[in-house]
Amino acid sequence: MYVLEILWIVLFRFAPLPRIWAVCLIAINLGALFFLDTTYGLVALLAALTGIAVMMVIYSRLGFVRLLGIGHVFWIPMLIWFAASLPDRQTDPALYWWVVVLIGFNTVSLVIDAADVVRYLRGERAPHYRWRAT
Structure with a gap:
């Protein structure tokens, strides 16, 4: 249920540019x-699902707050490993690209998420989107 709420907020409540980005x-x-069928796909899916689980816990307790971005922390080891071991461009160009x-x-998103988490920790704790318009 919370996944659908967050998805609805992202798709219908965000301003146009952040919506396109999301x-x-x-x-x-x-x-x-x-x-x-590759380790890359499995690791990316696992990182995404784990992050979504963390975000659902945060959302269920605090609402749509800037702290939600911390769910993407699982991308950090994934991105380091992906960058260090890119698939062969010639063998599987689709996977490579x-x-x-x-x-x-995801790197750009992590920068945005880090800024949001810092803003949350500095006191910007009010939910900035709601499931239903008020």
């Missing part, structure tokens, strides 16, 4: 489903 980020990470794009988008 849709691209979701789509790129869902690309893991096309590569489940997906990993490169994933590294780029």
Whole structure:
């Protein structure tokens, strides 16, 4: 249920530019489903699902707060490993480009998430989106 609430907020309550960013980020990470026969796809899916679980706990207790970005912390070891062991570009170009794009988008997202978590820790704790419009 909380997953659908967060998805609804992202898709229908965000301003246009952050909404486009979020849709691209979701789509790129869902690309893991096309590569489940590889370690890259499995690791990306596991990192995403683990992060979603953490975000659901935070959301259920605090609402849509800036702390939600901490769920992406599982991307850090994944991105380091992916960057250090890129798949062979010649052998599997689709996998290679997906990993490169994933590294780029998720790294930018981590920077945004870190800024949000810092803002939360400095006192910006009020939920900035609600499930239903008030």
